Amino acid sequence: MNCLAFRRQLLIDPQQQDADFRAHAEVCTTCAQALQRALEIEASLYRALIQEYPERAGIDHTSESDQAADPEAMQQSSRREDPR
16 A cells, blocks of 8 residues: 555545555554544544533523524523623
């Protein structure tokens, strides 16, 4: 496997166990570094996806389009922002 083929496969699935893919990473330091970075990004994404957030954290999760469809929600949002 050459570096171009390695990089293409890396973009498809950095966690693959293909023998040629792993063998190339063992002999090419540039591709091994790219693999390491990709695996770190994958791990970071995974950690972000498994986060559990409290339902009520003081954040209004409705979008402006949702509020436009619901005038009452828009009024409540305006009242929360009004410093009076």
